[in-house]
Amino acid sequence: xxxxxxxxxxxxxxxxxxxxxxxxxxxxxxxxxxxxxxxxxxxxxxxxxxxxxxxxxxxxxxxxxxxxxxxxxxxxxxxxxxxxxxxxxxxxxxxxxxxxxxxxxxxxxxxxxxxxxxxxxxxxxxxxxxxxxxxxxxxxxxxxxxxxxxxxxxxxxxxxxxxxxxxxxxxxxxxxxxxxxxxxxxxxxxxxxxxxxxxxxxxxxxxxxxxxxxx
Amino acid sequence: xxxxxxxxxxxxxxxxxxxxxxxxxxxxxxxxxxxxxxxxxxxxxxxxxxxxxxxxxxxxxxxxxxxxxxxxxxxxxxxxxxxxxxxxxxxxxxxxxxxxxxxxxxxxxxxxxxxxxxxxxxxxxxxxxxxxxxxxxxxxxxxxxxxxxxxxxxxxxxxxxxxxxxxxxxxxxxxxxxxxxxxxxxxxxxxxxxxxxxx
Amino acid sequence: xxxxxxxxxxxxxxxxxxxxxxxxxxxxxxxxxxxxxxxxxxxxxxxxxxxxxxxxxxxxxxxxxxxxxxxxxxxxxxxxxxxxxxxxxxxxxxxxxxxxxxxxxxxxxxxxxxxxxxxxxxxxxxxxxxxxxxxxxxxxxxxxxxxxxxxxxxxxxxxxxxxxxxxxxxxxxxxxxxxxxxxxxxxxxxxxxxxxxxxxxxxxxxxxxxxxxxxxxxxxxxxxxxxxxxxxxxxxxxxxxxxxxxxxxxxxxxxxxxxxxxxxxxxxxxxxxxxxxxxxxxxxxxxxxxxxxxxxxx
Numbered sequence: 001x002x003x004x005x006x007x008x009x010x011x012x013x014x015x016x017x018x019x020x021x022x023x024x025x026x027x028x029x030x031x032x033x034x035x036x037x038x039x040x041x042x043x044x045x046x047x048x049x050x051x052x053x054x055x056x057x058x059x060x061x062x063x064x065x066x067x068x069x070x071x072x073x074x075x076x077x078x079x080x081x082x083x084x085x086x087x088x089x090x091x092x093x094x095x096x097x098x099x100x101x102x103x104x105x106x107x108x109x110x111x112x113x114x115x116x117x118x119x120x121x122x123x124x125x126x127x128x129x130x131x132x133x134x135x136x137x138x139x140x141x142x143x144x145x146x147x148x149x150x151x152x153x154x155x156x157x158x159x160x161x162x163x164x165x166x167x168x169x170x171x172x173x174x175x176x177x178x179x180x181x182x183x184x185x186x187x188x189x190x191x192x193x194x195x196x197x198x199x200x201x202x203x204x205x206x207x208x209x210x211x212x213x214x215x
Numbered sequence: 216x217x218x219x220x221x222x223x224x225x226x227x228x229x230x231x232x233x234x235x236x237x238x239x240x241x242x243x244x245x246x247x248x249x250x251x252x253x254x255x256x257x258x259x260x261x262x263x264x265x266x267x268x269x270x271x272x273x274x275x276x277x278x279x280x281x282x283x284x285x286x287x288x289x290x291x292x293x294x295x296x297x298x299x300x301x302x303x304x305x306x307x308x309x310x311x312x313x314x315x316x317x318x319x320x321x322x323x324x325x326x327x328x329x330x331x332x333x334x335x336x337x338x339x340x341x342x343x344x345x346x347x348x349x350x351x352x353x354x355x356x357x358x359x360x361x362x363x364x365x366x367x368x369x370x371x372x373x374x375x376x377x378x379x380x381x382x383x384x385x386x387x388x389x390x391x392x393x394x395x396x397x398x399x400x401x402x403x404x405x406x407x408x409x410x411x412x413x414x
Numbered sequence: 415x416x417x418x419x420x421x422x423x424x425x426x427x428x429x430x431x432x433x434x435x436x437x438x439x440x441x442x443x444x445x446x447x448x449x450x451x452x453x454x455x456x457x458x459x460x461x462x463x464x465x466x467x468x469x470x471x472x473x474x475x476x477x478x479x480x481x482x483x484x485x486x487x488x489x490x491x492x493x494x495x496x497x498x499x500x501x502x503x504x505x506x507x508x509x510x511x512x513x514x515x516x517x518x519x520x521x522x523x524x525x526x527x528x529x530x531x532x533x534x535x536x537x538x539x540x541x542x543x544x545x546x547x548x549x550x551x552x553x554x555x556x557x558x559x560x561x562x563x564x565x566x567x568x569x570x571x572x573x574x575x576x577x578x579x580x581x582x583x584x585x586x587x588x589x590x591x592x593x594x595x596x597x598x599x600x601x602x603x604x605x606x607x608x609x610x611x612x613x614x615x616x617x618x619x620x621x622x623x624x625x626x627x628x629x630x631x632x633x634x635x636x637x638x639x640x641x642x643x644x645x646x647x648x649x650x651x652x653x654x655x656x657x658x659x660x661x662x663x664x665x666x667x668x669x670x671x672x673x674x675x676x677x678x679x680x681x682x683x684x685x686x687x688x689x690x691x692x693x694x695x696x697x698x699x700x701x702x703x704x705x706x707x708x709x710x711x712x
Contacts, residue, residue: 173349174382
């Protein structure tokens with residue numbers, strides 16, 4: 001394991017924030033709080049970075065000979081226009097709220113609502129009873145679907161209770177196993193990150209040392 | 216029929232998105248790109264506003280502690296300059312270290328220890344038996360599901376798989392519920408608010 | 415024999431065709447299952463579950479001395495499910511005269527806080543700054559929740575409009591997260607788990623309104639009492655509207671929800687029936703072909 005500047009920073013930040021959880025030492029507690037707040041601010045920079053990435057990709061696509069240049073122009077046009085409105089007039093302005101409600105909100109919910117059709121199509125084509133596993137899957141899925149509607153209640157008044165029991169007992173048992181396994185996995189990966197053994201997030205196999213600089 | 220320009224805009228965009236169900240078409244692609252552009256612009260607007268109020272403003276007012284995240288944040292953008300792109304990894308490393316420690320702090324007690332403790336319950340009712348056996352066998356499936364080919368652990372892993380199937384079935388039922396819930400207001404918008412055909 | 419083979423072969427082909435029905439017919443079936451009950455409501459009633467009553471009890475125990483964190487952690491992609499939950503619980507919170515601080519963990523949160531309070535604030539006589547406050551977007555998800563739980567005033571010095579928090583009466587007396595009486599998170603992701611992991615250990619009860627997809631992942635925390643209450647999906651919103659006696663958009667959508675679920679169940683049944691009948695007829699055709707060819711399959 002090679003100690004580089006980046007892995008040193010990861011180690012310092014990680015150990016300080018972790019130590020804060022277990023010890024009451026004002027200096028460590030204050031430093032950890034400051035580190036967490038800095039991290040939150042850096043996350044704000046990275047939120048904007050996502051937008052900057054989109055700008056860079058589509059500007060490049062527009063300057064090339066791509067067949068989708070027009071679409072990229074539309075994307076950039078809408079992006080820049082709304083960004084200017086947001087920064088100039090503010091998010092509380094009428095224009096911003098109009099676009100939010102009727103364009104962004106509408107498109108976002110309709111695009112995700114398309115999944116309703118695809119779920120139906122997949123249920124029809126792929127949800128096949130092929131063994132005991134799929135029987136269990138099908139029976140619980142159908143009971144939960146019926147139990148969460150008035151129709152299920154009209155067919156059998158105890159249906160919501162049956163669906164609640166399925167959620168409360170077998171579902172909790174399965175999900176608890178997954179939660180415990182997931183927590184163990186998250187803890188081990190995080191420990192590896194802090195110790196510098198996991199540096200894939202740096203963008204290369206070697207971790208932080210890309211473009212000739214071993215940071 | 217509605218006279219509200221907002222409803223007209225929303226309804227027409229909804230219909231364009233639905234057109235994808237028949238065939239991929241240029242209008243759908245156009246609104247898809249429009250959506251990405253607007254979503255990115257909104258995220259940037261919110262992030263800029265946030266940074267102006269919480270970081271840039273205080274830094275300009277002389278709060279030196281804010282210059283550290285400000286400098287780090289600017290370094291993130293070094294990735295666009297090939298010669299110094301490696302510098303963007305410095306703030307990233309700091310964020311990853313903090314985030315990893317936060318994940319350990321959060322997972323250790325509430326998601327691991329307390330969940331294990333929640334499974335140590337008296338086996339006095341069928342529900343408790345299912346909870347305990349289900350949790351243990353689900354973990355057994357992850358730990359021994361692939362390695363074991365015979366014996367008790369194999370049976371436990373198989374039972375764990377059945378419990379997980381029940382959990383996934385419940386998750387599937389809830390997913391269907393969510394997807395359908397999303398579609399209902401869209402249909403109400405087009406046929407009710409826009410066309411005025413619904414009561 | 416050839417005629418019989420042909421007949422069975424034809425039936426198998428019909429079932430096979432049914433098994434691979436044009437997607438657009440499936441789409442139309444789903445579409446109609448929602449449109450028809452919206453056009454002619456069935457009037458199916460729903461009962462209020464114990465889980466919803468538990469949430470109701472937690473909110474009902476609040477008083478005007480309490481300040482509550484409300485976190486709209488959802489996006490337009492799940493607005494249809496989660497926003498009605500938020501509106502119903504907010505109505506109850508405002509009726510209890512609790513002060514509200516909106517914490518926004520995603521970029522859309524502030525817009526939903528403003529949208530809800532534009533309608534509800536005048537109705538309940540709430541004034542911005544005095545009775546409720548909207549805090550700025552806090553990025554970083556889990557790190558953000560850790561920051562809020564660790565040092566609330568260090569994370570927020572100003573509200574979403576740049577006003578110093580010291581000038582807002584709604585948060586007078588709040589020094590740390592321990593001073594809040596409750597966290598109510600409305601989520602489509604893991605935000606409720608982050609509140610359970612970082613705010614709950616400091617003694618603040620957490621309740622959640624969740625989209626259907628996230629409900630199964632939250633039940634282990636509900637069982638251990640780490641989550642004090644949970645309402646899930648459109649049904650949860652409809653139940654809460656019933657509990658506070660204020661029928662709204664969720665309750666109005668429940669008939670469409672019923673028939674759309676029925677259509678999915680019918681599609682699963684039809685798909686399986688077609689699959690098994692095609693498989694059975696295929697087997698019969700093969701067997702008869704074998705018999706007519708003296709045991710050899712051609």
